[in-house]
Amino acid sequence: MPQDFDPNRSASQAYGRLWRDWLRPYRATLFLTLMLMVIVALASAGYAKFIQMVIEGFETASNSVIWWGPLGIIVLTLSKGVSQYLQNVLQNQVMSRMQADIQTKMYASLVTMDLAHLLAESPSALSARFSADVELIRNASRQVFSAVTAILTVIATFGVMLSIDWAMTLGLILIFALAFGPVGIVGARVKAISATTQEEIAQMVSSVDEGLSGIRMVRAYRLEDRLKDSSKAVFENLYKLRVSLVKWQAILSPMMEILGGLAVGALFFLVALRMRSGAIDLAGFIGLLTALGVATNPARKLGGAYAIALQGQAALDRVFALFDTPNTIRDGSFEFASGDKAKGLVEFRDVDFTYPDGFQALHGINLRIEAGKTYAFVGRSGAGKSTVFNLLPRLFDATSGVIYLDGRPITEYTLPALRDQISVVSQDSVLLSGSVLENISFGREGASEVDCIKAAKSAAAHKFITKLPEGFNTHIEPAKIKFSGGERQRLSIARAILRDAPILLLDEPTSALDAESENQIRTALDVLSEGRTTLIIAHRLSTILDADQIVVMDQGAVVAQGSHDELLEQGGIYADLFNLQFDLSPESSAPKRKRSFSNGQGRWKSPLEGLVKFFGG
Numbered sequence: 001m002p003q004d005f006d007p008n009r010s011a012s013q014a015y016g017r018l019w020r021d022w023l024r025p026y027r028a029t030l031f032l033t034l035m036l037m038v039i040v041a042l043a044s045a046g047y048a049k050f051i052q053m054v055i056e057g058f059e060t061a062s063n064s065v066i067w068w069g070p071l072g073i074i075v076l077t078l079s080k081g082v083s084q085y086l087q088n089v090l091q092n093q094v095m096s097r098m099q100a101d102i103q104t105k106m107y108a109s110l111v112t113m114d115l116a117h118l119l120a121e122s123p124s125a126l127s128a129r130f131s132a133d134v135e136l137i138r139n140a141s142r143q144v145f146s147a148v149t150a151i152l153t154v155i156a157t158f159g160v161m162l163s164i165d166w167a168m169t170l171g172l173i174l175i176f177a178l179a180f181g182p183v184g185i186v187g188a189r190v191k192a193i194s195a196t197t198q199e200e201i202a203q204m205v206s207s208v209d210e211g212l213s214g215i216r217m218v219r220a221y222r223l224e225d226r227l228k229d230s231s232k233a234v235f236e237n238l239y240k241l242r243v244s245l246v247k248w249q250a251i252l253s254p255m256m257e258i259l260g261g262l263a264v265g266a267l268f269f270l271v272a273l274r275m276r277s278g279a280i281d282l283a284g285f286i287g288l289l290t291a292l293g294v295a296t297n298p299a300r301k302l303g304g305a306y307a308i309a310l311q312g313q314a315a316l317d318r319v320f321a322l323f324d325t326p327n328t329i330r331d332g333s334f335e336f337a338s339g340d341k342a343k344g345l346v347e348f349r350d351v352d353f354t355y356p357d358g359f360q361a362l363h364g365i366n367l368r369i370e371a372g373k374t375y376a377f378v379g380r381s382g383a384g385k386s387t388v389f390n391l392l393p394r395l396f397d398a399t400s401g402v403i404y405l406d407g408r409p410i411t412e413y414t415l416p417a418l419r420d421q422i423s424v425v426s427q428d429s430v431l432l433s434g435s436v437l438e439n440i441s442f443g444r445e446g447a448s449e450v451d452c453i454k455a456a457k458s459a460a461a462h463k464f465i466t467k468l469p470e471g472f473n474t475h476i477e478p479a480k481i482k483f484s485g486g487e488r489q490r491l492s493i494a495r496a497i498l499r500d501a502p503i504l505l506l507d508e509p510t511s512a513l514d515a516e517s518e519n520q521i522r523t524a525l526d527v528l529s530e531g532r533t534t535l536i537i538a539h540r541l542s543t544i545l546d547a548d549q550i551v552v553m554d555q556g557a558v559v560a561q562g563s564h565d566e567l568l569e570q571g572g573i574y575a576d577l578f579n580l581q582f583d584l585s586p587e588s589s590a591p592k593r594k595r596s597f598s599n600g601q602g603r604w605k606s607p608l609e610g611l612v613k614f615f616g617g
């Protein structure tokens with residue numbers, strides 16, 4: 001998964017990239033914003049200079065000061081206020097644009113990212129990046145803008161101060177420079193704690209999410225206390241981090257305040273000296289004081305902006321790391337001519353596969369899967385059946401060895417060309433937000449309504465769909481799924497029928513279904529697999545008996561292949577597991593289950609159903 005906050009990467013690198021990739025397109029607006037900032041800074045500094053001029057006017061008892069004095073102040077404050085308003089509006093427009101652009105790219109990166117990377121992080125931690133991290137970036141960018149205004153204002157006011165008395169101003173700059181050192185130390189601390197806090201927040205969101213999504217299991221096994229205890233530790237940790245973060249952040253403001261005080265003290269000392277020597281008069285002194293007053297607030301803001309900009313850097317690093325995660329699944333170039341399809345001959349030659357965490361799930365798989373035939377994959381839980389299935393549509397690439405489709409390595413096909421040849425019907429069929437019709441039509445781009453309805457009929461889904469409040473137009477909201485397991489499966493079968501791909505990957509449903517649904521699904525699956533190369537992770541005896549070939553897997557390897565009778569005759573794992581779970585003694589007239597077991601997903605309705613579910617290792 002993308003690596004997280006790297007304290008060695010400098011803020012300038014992160015913000016430099018933010019500018020290059022996300023802000024530069026809006027440089028015209030940003031330039032305008034900068035000009036407005038310059039006006040704000042000049043108006044602020046001009047204010048101090050103007051005060052000096054007005055006091056001088058009073059000192060010389062000038063008559064005209066009664067007009068230009070008030071007028072000048074009004075012009076200065078008005079131009080500052082209007083510029084501030086316009087700058088704010090423009091700046092926030094650019095920020096909102098940037099936020100939307102980053103979120104769009106983040107989502108695109110996630111949906112196309114290698115599964116291996118994606119599965120390494122919990123969905124809630126990933127979704128936290130959309131909200132928390134992007135918000136931090138926006139906030140930090142806003143602070144960078146205020147910092148620019150603050151810096152411009154400080155520079156302009158120092159210019160004014162220099163024009164009043166350069167010696168005193170230089171003395172002040174020296175004092176400020178010496179006093180700013182500690183800010184860096186505190187800033188580094190804030191940066192580190194902020195990064196850890198973000199990680200803890202992601203951890204908290206994911207533990208809350210996990211607890212609530214598995215609430216049935218939690219209740220059934222009375223795990224509430226355990227869950228409460230483990231989440232308490234997470235909340236407690238987060239509390240400590242937050243308190244510590246606030247403590248360090250809170251130091252920054254008073255620190256700047258104290259530094260401001262020191263500066264004022266030094267100013268008084270210098271003013272006293274310079275007044276005695278006649279280098280400065282009262283008007284100059286008041287002008288200097290006003291300039292200092294104008295500069296102190298922006299200078300103080302700089303401290304806060306620095307801390308928030310550092311938090312933003314941590315978020316930027318996390319988001320950019322997501323963009324930079326390389327996609328290891330490289331696209332090939334072979335495409336089928338329009339209207340052509342694969343025949344469906346699949347071969348695995350010496351295929352090994354190791355998951356990113358280093359676990360080798362497949363060892364030397366050699367398989368020839370004839371076009372149009374049905375292959376039932378059986379084996380204990382964890383034997384590697386799903387992994388074999390994942391390699392075919394290239395959700396992962398084999399670590400070594402080659403998989404061929406119609407004699408061509410699957411890596412040579414373009415991903416769409418390859419994946420269009422494959423339909424997947426799994427136990428956890430995904431329904432997306434949209435109408436029932438749309439959910440079926442995802443099976444094939446541009447499918448007509450008539451085709452979708454036909455597919456629904458073949459999948460035995462038509463009856464329950466027409467009973468829905470708006471039939472095929474009923475809106476499905478993933479958060480409020482009202483479909484039963486069997487209904488979802490039938491929708492997913494309809495999708496696969498519509499797709500009409502030559503290869504079918506089928507994870508046979510194990511969830512409990514009533515007899516009628518089960519029969520309907522079986523019929524639908526028979527229709528679906530007719531004439532297609534079908535690979536089934538089989539859980540039912542009838543499926544296994546119907547298959548042309550049975551592939552027995554154990555510990556990541558194919559250990560046997562043949563028909564049911566052949567495999568039984570061979571003995572070995574297939575026969576062992578078969579005999580272990582069924583009483584095949586001569587006196588029993590029919591196979592009878594020896595023990596009762598659960599498949600971990602639901603109940604089995606009949607002994608037959610559980611016959612060849614080898615599980616538990």
Ligand SMILES: Nc1ncnc2c1ncn2[C@@H]1O[C@H](COP(=O)(O)OP(=O)(O)OP(=O)(O)O)[C@@H](O)[C@H]1O
Pocket residue numbers: 119355356357359361379380381382383384385386387388
């Ligand atoms: N993302 C992953 N990272 C690391 N190891 C994994 C990952 N997914 C699966 N494995 C491991 O690979 C092995 C094979 O898993 P696989 O899901 O292919 O088995 P299976 O035969 O389909 O099991 P089941 O019947 O329980 O679904 C298992 O030991 C599993 O723990």
